[in-house]
Amino acid sequence: MSNAAKHEFKQKQNTSIRARLSHRRKAILSTMLSRWLDKRIPPASQHSLTLNSIFVLPTGFGWSFIIMALCLFLLGTNYQNNLMVLLSYILLSVMLLTLFYTHQNFARLAVKSQPIAPFHCHQTGTFQLAVIKHHAQQDKPCKGNLVARWFDTKEQVSFILNAEEKSQQRLSVPIKRSKRGKYPLPRLTLACDFPLGLFKCWTHLDFDADILVYPQPLQDEAIQVALPFDESEQSKNDTTTSSHSSTDFHSLSDYKAGEPLNRVVWKQVAKSGDWVVKQFSDPINEKYYLSVDNQIDVERAISILTHHVIEQSKNGNQFGLQYRSIDISPHYGDSHTHQCLKALSLLNLPQRTYPNDAFSAEAASS
Amino acid sequence: MIALLKPSALSSHQPISYFMLAIAYGVLLLTLTEELMIWVIILGLCAIVVRTVSFEKSSHLPNARTVNLLAVLSLFALTWFGFSIGLLNSMINLLAIAFALKLMLLDSKRDFHLLFCTSLFLIGCGFISALSVIAWLGYLGVLLFLLLSLAYYHGPVTPLKSSAKFVGTLVIQSIPIAALLFLVMPQLPPLWQMPTSKSQQTGLSDTVTPGDIASLAKSSELAFTATFPSASAVPEPQQRYWRALVMEDFNGKTWSIGQKRKQAERQLATMRRTPPLLLLANTAENEESDESGISETKSYEMIVEPTKQNWLFALELSAPNNGKNNITVNAQFDYTLRTSTPLMSKKSFYFDYLPNAPVTNPVGEFERQLNSLLPATSNQETRQWVSSLKQANPTPRGLASAIMNYFKQQGFTYTLEPNAMPVDPIDRFIFEEKAGFCAHYASAMTFALRAGGVPARMVTGYQGGEQLDDNVLQVRQYDAHAWVEALIDDTWVRYDPTSMVAPSRLQYGIEQALAEFGEKRTDGLLGDLREGALFTTLQNWMRQMDYQWSKWILGFDANKQKDLLEDLLGQITTKKMTAVFLATLSIVGVILLVYFFPIQRQSTLPKYHRIYLNALSAIEKHSGVERQYLSPREYLNKVSSHLNENTQKILSEMTLLFIESSYSREGIGDDKAKVTLKMKHHNRALKKSLRQ
Amino acid sequence: MFDEAGNPQQLTLSDNAMRLDIEEILQALGEKIIGKQHQLKLALTCLLSNGHLLIEDLPGMGKTTLSHALSQVFGLQYSRIQFTSDLLPSDMLGVNIFHTGEADTDKQFTFRHGPIFSQVVLADELNRASPKTQSALLEAMEERQVSIDGTTHSLPSPFFVIATQNPSSQSGTYPLPESQLDRFFMRISLGYPEWDAEKAMLKQSNASTALSQILDEGSLTALQKSVDDVHASDALINYILMLVNESRSNSAYPNPLSPRASRALLQGAKAWAFISNKAFATPDDVQAVFTAITAHRLTSSSQHQGTGFDNSTYARESAGETLSKKLLESIDPLAA
Structure with a gap:
């Protein structure tokens, strides 16, 4: 290795180390932030916003409003025009008061999470949030435009809160995941700029819920999946299932x-x-066991099975599931389908690494 | 019942908020007629019409290309006109044009916010020319309307009525805070020179062609208000000469400030020589310190209407008190005054009046030469007449009084509408027309004196003043006047030829003087109406209001601020100022508290009740047993085991007293104080017992 | 330790006599129903407040015994109506019967009084009767009179209904709707006795003997009158209002308390104070009677809607009690 090459190599190494360091720093920061948030706004299925859980800062418009007020002050001073100066003071006072009004309004918000339905990955699930009465502010509800965003994404959706509405208002926030499995629901950022848009109040809420993401269904006719149910077993099970047979x-x-x-x-x-x-x-037309050859790639197999579970469930068939560690005896109904899909989505999940874990592992290796 | 909210980005109130913004813009356009060019106003109104037409559908709006084309055209037009209207007005016009163009394209939140801020700035620009109470209230109304449109925009389902209520409350709440800031925040002097507009200069101009002042006489607008410390300090009507400009250059028709004079002043300023007026002021101050008491009567305050010019007027002679003035006033060697920046707003100025000080000739030969110059050939008749006069009266003083006498004896009349005198105006005036206005007389006399070898110059300013209060004089544009100064024995002596013709001009003002010659200052119905009693009362009332407004709001400056704080706190020290700022902060805090945290209901509870609650909370803290919802008796039973015997006893006595007072038939009865006292006593004992 | 000492008010002589009566009554009732002093006091409160009592319990808990004992002690006329699904309103209220006498004057309708025309009526297993019969009873309870064929017949005074309801999941029962439940002044349930109490009961020899009459008819009215004389201060009334308003403004309470409920609370607190030998009512008294008076009124309708079966009654009962407790705990009596 020539000297130049060595040098280059060293430099590369340096940059990669620097990149890793910055990555690490980011990881530490985000862990610290989430810990701090956990302490400040502890997870709960229901949140009534208080002084502690609200952050507030001027919006871009708010800043330009302040700058405008300062410009008027300068203009007024230079022209020795007290009316301009007075106008700028009024604008600044309006700004100050709006800070309190914005905060007061947002502190009236109370939300409660609804159970979140599982969804397939690459699909959009919805997280429903009910606007409830604040325990301390019974008489006045939160008003204005509510903007919701997941802590880890940029996309946001906004809702108009209707104070006159007598019925319970629900917001449905779309959520997406690209991999199957069970995830803790990320913090939801809610923001509101009522009444004048000069200030923005926001909060990061943890609803202490998990989301279950089913695998993505995949149709592949080439692979034999549905096996007819074993006759001898059927006769054994027949009596037990017949009692259910008269419910529809x-x-x-x-x-x-x-x-x-x-x-x-x-x-x-x-x-x-x-x-x-x-x-x-x-309802029982036919009975199946769903299974695939263990040779097929796991993720692919899971997707194919998922497709079949959905199909069988749609046809009202009685089916069971046998794949690797999953062994579910034939049955039907929504809860059964859910059980099968859940088992599929949780099968052989890779150990999820959290930022701090990654850091410690790295630290140990180096 | 559940209402599922669909994600939505658009507010249903958008079109109406846009419309409201457009209306506010329209009002601003129509109030800014002085600053804005007519085509800009028309463009703006067109934009409003476009916005209104497309109220429901945005498809009617012009597309971006059209608007861009318009923008380019307007920019060209603006640069074309820009030179003639000055930088400030160009800026305002530019803002108005930009607003109009953006209004047509307005379709996003960002644009709306941008336009909102622009409107705020336009309101600020409105205050450049409109300074009255009415204007202030009007613009406050526009501000309210703008805020309403903003609130309506941001409250997508809030009804207009409740938005209006909110905005009203907001502005009313903000006014005390703003007033407090206004009182306490330091009043700064101008930080840098700002561009001014050329077209709007008002009042006296720096050139005088006889007849100019006559046109001013038609205007009854206020020129300035002077406030004296007491009624006795107000000078006699004959003494009310408000000196403004000195005209030393004559071209046969027009008097103006000489170029040489301007150069000389500049040179003297660079040489850092002190003008004689300031020297006078210094000596006067020293004298005052010897015989204190008179000093009070000599200083006075002037609230000057914005002239958009640099020169200033004051009683002859007055030295500026720059220690008090927010805008520095410089004295010149011709005893005139100049401000460091053009007067763009009503402002207070402070002067020391030096009634008997002479106007000296500070720069020697220069002034004598400058004021002896005459145009080579013109007004020959006058020159001959003067030389004959000169022979009869060889002394300068004699010549001057001869000229004055001539005006008095030759049947001259005072009129606002003299005939035009295009050729040899002075000859024609003296020998043919024999009728004219103050400028004619001053011009003629100056010319005559110069022709007679006596250095002389014309001084313009105001003469007179109407008393608003015992110690307040108001001078209006029709009080504009011109008189003559002649250099005799190295001192400039004032001669007022007009007073020879119309002596009542000095004593009773222009209206009276004209009346004597059968003329009226204003014509028609309005003039008659002015004489009605009701109108006069109303006008007086308006003038009073305007005066107070000018004095306390417009003329509020560092000096008044200091006086006010000194009135409140005594001598101002740094420590005290810090305290004032802290106090202001805490007052703002208290105001906010009052607004946002309404008084707790607990304060309505009787005293003994509160003491009891206080005792209970002390017990809770001490024992760790929370009361929550328990009734007094139950809590006593619950907490007893956690307390020592003495405390137990006191608490049970307190509980008993409380129950008896609150719930029994007799209640607290007449001996409220007694129960309270008892409760207090118990509470003290309890605290003591807890401490052990 | 404090209760007696804490009362500085001197009762008048006649009140003293009444006080003795009440102690005697409680003692006598206590012999019959052992270990249920609180419930007995509540039942007595209800009687003194001139309200009707609903007892909800499993069979064999002593509901009938209690009602019988009460009537005996006060010397009131007593009747018992066993409600069944085929019981008709006329079976309870009475009917007009045509007399077929010889003389023309005898040939006329006369009203045959039903069992409801008693001073104490035990409506046993009220939820077994058809809604029609239930509502006839409840109407009579409210109006204290009965209208049959256009004629109005006043019910005796005092008139006191003790209805019992069986919470067990038995078919063929009709749970009372909330609107009707509101008409009962209070609801209590006796529950299983304590070990010692039950032991004492089992050992008792004279279980079946009737109680001797302690008061005569007029004295109950007198007692009720003195209950009205118990003082309720503004602070106390404010406390009751705060409780009631909380139930109305907070969405956690699907069935807010009615003005009838607030009146009941005040009356109940006064009666309880009277029984506890006090001349004025305090928040303690409100708290003592609060659950009994409000639990059955606070129950949500949605909680048992649609099930059709009575097995939710227990859930409903406990839900009512939970709500009532929550409501009581949310208001500080000293804030008024």
């Missing part, structure tokens, strides 16, 4: 002697004298 109402039919009395529609009997019984449909 299907139609009414005439009463035949010997039918159970609890199915008689007594209302109809009392009205017209006709004896009518409820008929229930049997």
Whole structure:
């Protein structure tokens, strides 16, 4: 290695070290920030904003308003025009008062998180937030335009809070994730500039909730997934499932002697004298076990299985799931589907590294 | 019931807020007629119309290309006219044009905010020319309206009425804070020279063609107000000569300030020679210190209407008191006064009146030569007449009185409407017309004196003044006057030829003087109306208001501020000033507290109740047992085990007293004080017991 | 330790006599229903406030015993109506019957009084009756009179209804709607007795003997009158108003308290103060009766809507109690 090359190499190393250092510094900073926020605004499913949880600063417009007031002051002084000076003082006082009004308004906001429905990755989930009554400010609600943004993204959505509205107002904030798994819900930044847009109040709220992101469904006909259910097992399970078989109402039919009395529609009997019984449909058409060959790439396999789970569930079939460590016996219904999808989304999750962990690991290695 | 809010970016109030902004802009345009060029106003009004037409649909708005084209055109036009209207007005015009163009394209929050700030600045510009109370209230109204449009914009579902209520409250709340700032914040002198507009200079001009002052006489606008410390300090009407400009250059028609004089003043200034007026002032001060008491009566304050010029007038002779003036006033060697910046606003100036001081000739031969110059050939008749007079009266004084006598005896009349005298005006005036205004007389006499070898010059200014109060004189534009100074024995002596013709001019003012010659200053119905009693009362009242406004708001300066604070606090020291600033901060804090944290309900509770609560909180702190919602009795039962015997006893007594006073049929009865006292006593004992 | 000493007011002589009566009554009732002193006091409060009582309990807890004992002690005329799903309003209120006598004058309608025409009515298992019958009873309770075929018949005075309700999940019951529940002055539930109390009860020999009458008819009215004389200061009334307003302004309370409830609170507090031998009511008295008076009024309608079955009654009851406790704890009596 020539000297020049050595030098270059060294420089490269230096820059990479510097980059890593700056990355580290950022990581430390963000950890510190999140710790500080955790202390200041502790996680809860419901937040009533208080003095401690609100940050406030002038907006860009607010700054230009101040600059305008100062310009008027200078102009007034140079022309020795007291009216201009007085105008600038009034503008500054308006600014000062607006600080309090903005804060007062925002401190009336109280929100409560709604349970968040799981969604597939690369899809947009919605996080619903109910505007509730503030425990200390019962009579007056928060007004104005509420801007919501996730702590880790730039995209923002804004909502108009209606003070006159009698019903409960709900905001739905879209959320996106590109990988399956279970995530803690990031802090939600809510901001409001009511009443004059001179100041912006904001807060970062942690709703102490997790989001479950299902895998992305993938259609691939080439791979055999659905296996017919084993006959011997079916006969064993038959009795247990039949009790469920009569829950879905299907139609009414005439009463035949010997039918159970609890199915008689007594209302109809009392009205017209006709004896009518409820008929229930049997939702189980076919039963399957869903499974894929372990040779296929895990993520791909999970996606394919996800697709099939959704399909089977749509068709009302009874299905089970067997893949690697997952073993779910056949069943049907929404909760069953959810169980299958949850198992798929949590399967073989790589150990998630947090910024401080990354730092310590790095520190240990170096 | 649940209302799911859809994300939305647009406010439904947008069009109306835009419209309101446009209206505010329209009002501003129409009040700024003095500064704005007519085509700019028309452009602005067109923009408002465009905005109004497209109230519902933004598709009617002109596209960006059209507006850009318009912008380029307007920019050209503005540079074209810009030279004639001065830098300041160009700036205001530019702002107005930019506003108009942006208004047509207005479609985003950022633009709206930009236009809002621009409107604020335009309001500020409005105060350049409009300084009255009415203007102030009007612009405050515009400000309210602007804030309303802003509040309406930012409250997407707030009804207009509640926005209006909010804005009203906001402005009313901000006024005390602003007033406090106004009182306490330091009143700074001008920080740097600002551009002024040329077209709007008012009052006397720096050239006099006889007849000019007559046109001023038509105007009854206020020129300045002088406030004397007491009624006795007001000079006699004949003594009220307000000296402004000295005209030493004559070209046969027009008198003006000589170029040589200007150069000389500049040179003298660079040589750092002290003008005689300031020397006079210094000696006067020294004398005053010897015989104190008179000094008080000699200083006075003048509130000068904005002239947009540098020169200033004062009683003949007055020395500026620059220790008090916010704008520095420089004295010149011809005993005139100049301010360091043009007067753009009503401002107070402070002077010391030196009634008997002579106007000396400080620069020797220079002035004598300058004031002996005559145009080579003109007004030959006058020259001959003067030489004949000179033979009869060889002394300068004699010549001067001969000329004065001539005006008195030859049937001269005083009129505002003399005939035009284009050729040899002085000859024609003296020998043919024999009717004219003060400038004619002054011009003629100066010319005559110079022709007779006596150095003389014309002085313009104001003469007279109307008494508003016992100690307040108001001088209006129609009091403009011109008189003559002749250099006799190295001293400039004042001669007023007008007083020979119309003696009442000095004593009773111009109206009376004209009346004697069967003329009226103003014509028509309005003039008759002015004489009505009601009108006079009303006018007086308005003048009083305007005077107070000028004195306390417009003329409020560092000096008045100091006086006010001294009245309140006595001698001002640095320590005290710090205290004043801290106090201001805390007062603002208190005002905010009052606004935002309404008084707690607890204060309505009776005294004994509060003492009891105080005791309970002390107990809570001591024992760690919180009361929460428990009634007094239950809390006593609960907390007893945590307290020592003595405290227990005192607390149970207090509880008993409280329950009896609050809930029993007899209640607290008549002996309120007794119960309170008892409770206080118990409380003290309790605290003591807790400390052990 | 404080209660007696803390009362400086001297009761008058007649009040003293009444005081003795009340102690005697409580003692007598206590012999019948052992270990439930608080509930007995509440029941007595209700009676003295001239309000109706709702007892919600499982069978065999002593609901009937309590009501019977109360009527016996006060020497009041007592009747019991067992509510069933086929009980008709006329079975309870009475009917007009046509007399078929010989003489023309005998041939006329006469009113046969139903069991409701008693001073103490035990409406047993009220929730078993059809809504029609329930509402007939509740109307009679409110109006203190009965209208049948256009004729109005006044109910006796004093008139005191003790209704019992069975919270267990049994089919064929009709839970009372809130609007009707408001008409009951208070709701109590006796609950299981303590170990010692139950032991004493089991050991008791004379369980079935009737109680002797302690008061006569007129003295109950006199007692009720003296309850009205108990003083309620402005501070106390403010406290009640604050409680009531809190329930109205806070959305946590789906069924805010009505003015009838606030009147009941004041009356209950006075009666409780009277029973506790005090000449004026204090926040303690309000707090003592608060849950019993408000719990059944605060229950949310949505909490048992749509289920159709009565198994939510227990949940409802506990929800009501929780709300009532929460409301009580949210207001500081000293803030008024």
